[in-house]
Amino acid sequence: MSFLAAGETAAVTTKARIFRSRLLGREDYLRFLECGTVGEIASLLARTEGYGDYFRDRSPESMHRGKVEWIITFLPLLEALPFHHYLRGTREALLRFWEERFDADMIKKVLRIIATGRGNRELLKRRAEFIPMTLVDGERLVAAATYRDVLAALDGSPVRRSLEEPLRRLERGDGNLFRIKIVLDNFFFTRFLETAARLPAAERRGVFRIFGTRADLINMYWIYRARRFFSMSPEEAMGVTLSVRHKLNFETLSSFAFAPDVPAMIGLFKATPYGAAFAGLGGGRVAVDEMRLEHNLYRILWRAAAKCFATGEMGVHMVLAYLTLKELEVKDLFSIIEDVRYQYDKGTIRRFFINPVEEASQETERSEAEWLSSR
Amino acid sequence: MAVVEMMGVSLIGPKQEIEGLAAELLTLGNFQPVPLEYALEKRPAALERGGAHITTFQKNPYDDLLKDLLALWDRAGERLPEGEPFEGLPPSLSYEQAADQVRDISKRLALWQRRTDELQEEQEKLLAADVFLDAMAEAGRDVEATLKTKHLALTFGRLTTENARRLQEMATVTPLIVFPVVQSEGHTLVVVFCSREYRPEADNVFRSLFLKEYPLSQLFEGAGADMKGRLKDRVGEYDRAILGLKAAPKNYLGRRRRELEELYSAVMALQRVYALCQRRGELSGVVVLSGLIPAPTLPEVASAVERLGANTLLLTEKEEELERRGRQLPTLLKNNPFVKTFQELVALYSLPSYDEADPSPLVALSFCLFFGFMFGDVGHGALLVLGAWYLARRNVLNKAFASIIRIAGLSAMGFGLLYGSVFGSEEILPALWTSPMHGIPHLIRTSLVVGVAFLSLGLLINILGLSRKKRFGRMLFDGEGVAGLLFYWIAVLAALSAFSGGGVPLAAKILLVALFLVILFSAPLERLIFGPQEGESSAVVHTFSVFHAMLSFLSNTASFVRLAAFALNHAGLSAAVFMLGDMVHTLPGGVLFKTAVLIVGNAVIVGLEGLIVFIQTLRLEYYEFFSKFYRGGGTPFSPITWDSQIRE
Structure with missing residues (x-):
């Protein structure tokens, strides 16, 4: 590692560790559970180190849910920006590609508005002005009224090639937004992990530990959903997987997709390194299965990211690990806001936090059913 | 010193008149629009009560039209029409008429594209x-x-x-x-x-x-x-x-060029007018347009209202009233061309806030003095002047920065004459003052005197600023107020006396201790005499800042020794180049080698040392000088003019 690279990695690792120390702790989570309104949650966030700067001077106590969600959604992206000052070359590109996931989300949101005619374009416009997009011409994208306009906004962007045919099909009424999501995910993971492959060994391992795991989990999840809920053929199920893989290669994924039935497929899942996520699946109610599975998958990702901080390594993967933890924390905050909004049972929701602040003890079918019945 | 006084104006009148006035304000280029609430909020006027009924706007309706229209020139692969957009009264083209015409063009473009x-x-x-x-x-x-x-x-x-x-x-x-x-x-x-x-x-x-x-x-x-x-x-x-379809926009533009250019000019003009009127308020056809203008330009605005707005009311609000309502006013600096050049350096640190003195004139003088002192050489100064001129011509350096380097070069030439130094040689010209190589003690003494003078000047400006803000407690007792200045002067005299072998007089010691105590207890003293004040820091922070201020008197003064040190460094580096040249002169082809060493050596001196001296000069300005009185944090006055951002 060159002297300059050592400086780069040391600087970003130190910053990432400092940022990580500002993540919410067990006590914070418990305090959030005591909140009765979104305003109280925002006020509490204003008093934390990790969120305070974004909530102070905005009268958090009277904040609307949409506003709170808007701020916390883009917070990981905002926190990624200062790291650019320290990084160069592949590391900097990697961080930029990570940020472009948010641009990809914007593309999905605009397409959803075009497809359904519903959604807040003004909010998207504000986002585009707030943090300029690099993957796509933000102004043109937000103004796009048709799929063709979206394609025009993608002129010169590397994602255009991947989206060209899917968008043309959408325009002809052949296709759906789910396919677009797959294409965008594929684009992100392929570019991201191909770039990560150019990093020195330790950093590469770190990035694959998080994003390789993420790709594997997505592949398993989509095969599972394709077979269980969408009644797709094995070929179609394989078609919705990502082209990048980490621990689960093409043959393994094919064996899942071509399994004779869903229970057999779940049996195969359980034999993989991610088998724990699928434990107890298939027997109970579908909704319970879905929620538990999603939670378990995120929990695996959380552990993969947290593990990076235990290695004592330095590198851009530490930044990505921190940002992943922050993103998952934001997901937990969304759960807390939902909890306040729909008055869920707090005792149960705490066991479904991604951050293992309170390890689930014995999850009984009864308590889950209670929670679901209160939705 | 040269922060232009600002004032608030509100124009209230029929839409058509306001549009005409907006066009005139674009030409005057002195109007920074503000949201309606800026003008109405917290005002005990009748307008406030009616405020709830006023419709306000956020979007410029002509932005989209202009963007769609520009697509035609873009697709035709042609440059936008040259010349200024329509100036004067806005064209008599309603939004609906403009939108119809632009929509027709957009439809054609979309059709050609689809085919x-x-x-x-x-x-x-x-x-x-x-x-x-x-x-x-x-x-x-x-x-x-x-x-x-x-x-x-x-x-x-x-x-x-x-x-x-x-x-x-x-x-x-x-x-x-x-x-x-x-x-x-x-x-x-x-x-x-x-x-x-x-x-x-x-x-x-x-x-x-x-x-x-x-x-x-x-x-x-x-x-x-x-x-x-x-x-x-x-x-x-x-x-x-x-190919035929791709050429269609160009052919269409060619056939209807005049008509389309007129439409472009009109839409462009209206886009600018509504950029200015974007945050207007409207109530039953009456428009309220509020903004800030430099106070000296009020007669021009009033004359425009008289000419173009027979039914328009002009309301003005002075800076004190705006500030009383908690409005932060933007900063517009006005200086002569020489000082204006150095505004860039001040802005690089931070623009002065509205109620602060503009340090640009002092920076202009001190920058020349510091740079020339450290880089005094007729030849190298001339190279800087020529280099800056050349790089500005090639657009490598921006105009303001090139001017600063040119002035710095001239100052170096001036000091070169005082030092008798040409390309590092002190043999060619007689020194009008002293030579860095031979007058080191002289240079060090002078640099310290310059340091004491500048720090004192900084403290004096701070005292004046505090007096203007009516912070008399801080002005009298603070470490950077009168007590601090007296402490500094007495300490300087005591040091002089000590270094000249006379020891420190007892009276000076007593005064120093007394003044130190006054500075240390400045906060309670201020509270006692002038009552509670805003922005008081805690006792611990205050104690540390007092010690910091006292120590910085010493460190800031010592820092000015760099003036002499870099002058000597310059002479030393030049001598080293000459010595290297002499060493290679004896080699075969020595004349060539010597010439190469002299050229490269001088280039390094001008490039590298010039840069270092530039940075050291900035350091003296920003750290030693500014830290005594300057806060900054101002926002620039940004009037809307005819210059279109889209075209830029």
Whole structure:
């Protein structure tokens, strides 16, 4: 590692560790559970180190849910920006590609508005002005009224090639937004992990530990959903997987997709390194299965990211690990806001936090059913 | 010193008059619009009570029109019309009329684009078929026989190379046979075979991988023997049609240039007018337009209202009233051209806030003094002047920065005369003052005197500023107030006395202790005499800041020794270049080597040392001088003018 690279990695690792120390702790989570309104949650966030700067001077106590969600959604992206000052070359590109996931989300949101005619374009416009997009011409994208306009906004962007045919099909009424999501995910993971492959060994391992795991989990999840809920053929199920893989290669994924039935497929899942996520699946109610599975998958990702901080390594993967933890924390905050909004049972929701602040003890079918019945 | 006084104005009148006035304000270029609430909020006027009924706006309706119109020039591949947009009264073109015309143009552009896309799509099919024919010929297969097989289904199509790889992967677990034909620009053309029974399942795979299928049987049906020739003819026809459609915007613009340029000018003018009126308020056809203007330009605005707004009311609000309502006013600096050059350096640190003195004149003088002192050399100074002129001409340096370097070069030349130094040689010119190599003690003494003078000046400006803000407690007792200044002067005199062997007089010691105590207890003293004040820091922070201030008197003064140190450094480096030159002079071809050493050495001195001295000068300005009185944090006054951002 060159002297300059050592400086780069040391600087970003130190910053990432400092940022990580500002993540919410067990006590914070418990305090959030005591909140009765979104305003109280925002006020509490204003008093934390990790969120305070974004909530102070905005009268958090009277904040609307949409506003709170808007701020916390883009917070990981905002926190990624200062790291650019320290990084160069592949590391900097990697961080930029990570940020472009948010641009990809914007593309999905605009397409959803075009497809359904519903959604807040003004909010998207504000986002585009707030943090300029690099993957796509933000102004043109937000103004796009048709799929063709979206394609025009993608002129010169590397994602255009991947989206060209899917968008043309959408325009002809052949296709759906789910396919677009797959294409965008594929684009992100392929570019991201191909770039990560150019990093020195330790950093590469770190990035694959998080994003390789993420790709594997997505592949398993989509095969599972394709077979269980969408009644797709094995070929179609394989078609919705990502082209990048980490621990689960093409043959393994094919064996899942071509399994004779869903229970057999779940049996195969359980034999993989991610088998724990699928434990107890298939027997109970579908909704319970879905929620538990999603939670378990995120929990695996959380552990993969947290593990990076235990290695004592330095590198851009530490930044990505921190940002992943922050993103998952934001997901937990969304759960807390939902909890306040729909008055869920707090005792149960705490066991479904991604951050293992309170390890689930014995999850009984009864308590889950209670929670679901209160939705 | 040169912060221009600002004032608030509100124009209330009929929409048409306000539009005319807005155009006039764009020409005057002195109006920074503010949201309506800025003008109405916290005002005990009747307007506030009516405020709730006033409609306010956030969007400029002409932004989209202009953008759509610009697409025509863009698609025609032509530059936008030269010259200023319409100036004066806004054109008598309503928004609806402008929107109709622009919409008509947009429709045409969209139609041409759609037709082009369709033709390109068809052409792409033909080109793919051509590739297929080549592949079949290479494999020695008959095209029609291949397409009409009984049990095999053939699919020919295009997909991204990434998806082509996945299709090949899928072929390992499905009954598909995949042949990539050609790969270009991230896409791959493939031929896929499967049994006719498996075709529906294969279609699912193709759909999920976004394979774009080219239906070959339709293309080749009835094509006869010369398939390739026919394909070529059709591709040529499409080529011509596509070229015609691509030229359509240019032809359209050519045919109606005058009319379209007038429309562009009108929309552009209205876009600017509404950029200024964007945050206006409207109540039953009456428009309220509020903004800030430099106070000296009020007569121009009033005259415009008199000329163009017979029914328009002009309300003004002075800076004190605005500040009383908690409004932070923007900063506009006004200086002579010489001082204006150095405004950039001040802005680089931070623009003065509205109620702060502009340090630009002092920076202009001190920058010349510091830079010249450290880099005094007639030859090197002249090179700086020439270099800055050349780089500015080549657009490598921006105008303001080049001016600063030119002035710094002139100052270096001036000090070069005082030092008698030309390209480091002190033999050519007689020194008018002293030579750095021979007058070191003299230079150090002078640099310290300059330091004491500048720090005192900084403290004096701070005292004046505090007095203007009526912070008399801080002005009298603070470490950077009167007590601090007296402490500093007495400490300097005491140090002088000590260094000249006279020791420190007892009276000086007593005064220093007394003043230190006053500074240390400045906060309670201020509270006692002048009552509680805003922005008081805690006792711990205050104690540390007092010690810091006292120590900084010493460190800041010592810092000015760098003036002498860099002057000596410059002379030393120049001498080293000459010595190196003399050393290589004795080698074979020595004259050439010596010339090269002298040229490279002097280039290094001008480039590298020039940069270091520049940075040291900035350091003295920003850290030693500014820290005594300057806070900054101002926002620039940004009037809206005719200069269009879109065109820029």
